[in-house]
Amino acid sequence: EAQVTQNPRYLITVTGKKLTVTCSQNMNHEYMSWYRQDPGLGLRQIYYSMNVEVTDKGDVPEGYKVSRKEKRNFPLILESPSPNQTSLYFCASSFWGEDAEAFFGQGTRLTVV
Amino acid sequence: TQLLEQSPQFLSIQEGENLTVYCNSSSVFSSLQWYRQEPGEGPVLLVTVVTGGEVKKLKRLTFQFGDARKDSSLHITAAQPGDTGLYLCAGSFMIKAAGNKLTFGGGTRVLVKP
Numbered sequence: 001e002a003q004v005t006q007n008p009r010y011l012i013t014v015t016g017k018k019l020t021v022t023c024s025q026n027m028n029h030e031y032m033s034w035y036r037q038d039p040g041l042g043l044r045q046i047y048y049s050m051n052v053e054v055t056d057k058g059d060v061p062e063g064y065k066v067s068r069k070e071k072r073n074f075p076l077i078l079e080s081p082s083p084n085q086t087s088l089y090f091c092a093s094s095f096w097g098e099d100a101e102a103f104f105g106q107g108t109r110l111t112v113v
Numbered sequence: 114t115q116l117l118e119q120s121p122q123f124l125s126i127q128e129g130e131n132l133t134v135y136c137n138s139s140s141v142f143s144s145l146q147w148y149r150q151e152p153g154e155g156p157v158l159l160v161t162v163v164t165g166g167e168v169k170k171l172k173r174l175t176f177q178f179g180d181a182r183k184d185s186s187l188h189i190t191a192a193q194p195g196d197t198g199l200y201l202c203a204g205s206f207m208i209k210a211a212g213n214k215l216t217f218g219g220g221t222r223v224l225v226k227p
Contacts, residue, residue, distance in 0.1 A: 004155070033214075035217075040122065040219050040220075041219055042117075042119075042201060042217035042218050042219040042220050043156070043201070043203075043215075043217040044217070045214060045215070045216075048214060058214070059216075090155050090156075092155070099143075099144040099146070099161045099163055099205065101146075101158045101161070102146075102156075102158065102203075102215060104155025104156050104157070105155050106153070106154055106155055107153070107154070107155055
């Protein structure tokens with residue numbers, strides 16, 4: 001089954017404790033991205049990757065890091081989480097092309113206390 | 114600042130009524146997508162419109178892309194409780210032609226009461 005898998009689905013952590021949210025896709029997509037979703041703001045892009053070892057900042061990259069060592073995986077790293085990073089996070093992947101369909105994971109709800 | 118403005122933010126209607134959701138921008142889109150998101154899930158693509166003036170129908174859902182490619186609408190006829198969800202528009206801008214960067218609107222939460 002074609003899918004984007006995120007882990008964990010839920011995470012509560014304390015300020016400053018490094019964490020990683022994993023994302024894996026099985027569709028051989030070149031393009032992967034991370035979004036955060038906050039009420040009334042829709043989805044805002046954090047980082048994206050056009051292929052292995054090629055990543056770039058999205059609209060709200062501060063406080064986040066990513067890596068793309070393999071085509072299928074695109075982890076999101078919070079080196080020192082802060083309460084303003086409490087949000088719902090989505091990983092998405094797609095083929096190349098402006099009208100390509102983006103496939104989303106089920107989301108990771110992160111709470112930083 | 115939202116580049117894509119969706120309206121209304123929230124819509125509550127009775128089963129059988131019609132509804133329209135709007136997505137507007139001052140910029141020209143190269144393409145526009147509509148997604149629907151249910152609680153606890155990620156967004157799922159409903160449709161992609163590419164040509165100015167294009168109209169696409171998906172059962173009771175009608176999607177229209179403005180002639181100038183700056184706006185779009187989603188119309189649901191005879192809404193059913195199963196249409197309840199968060200509807201998101203997402204645009205690819207011509208100046209961002211280098212990649213698949215989608216810019217999302219703030220979403221419209223639709224509640225259809227039985």
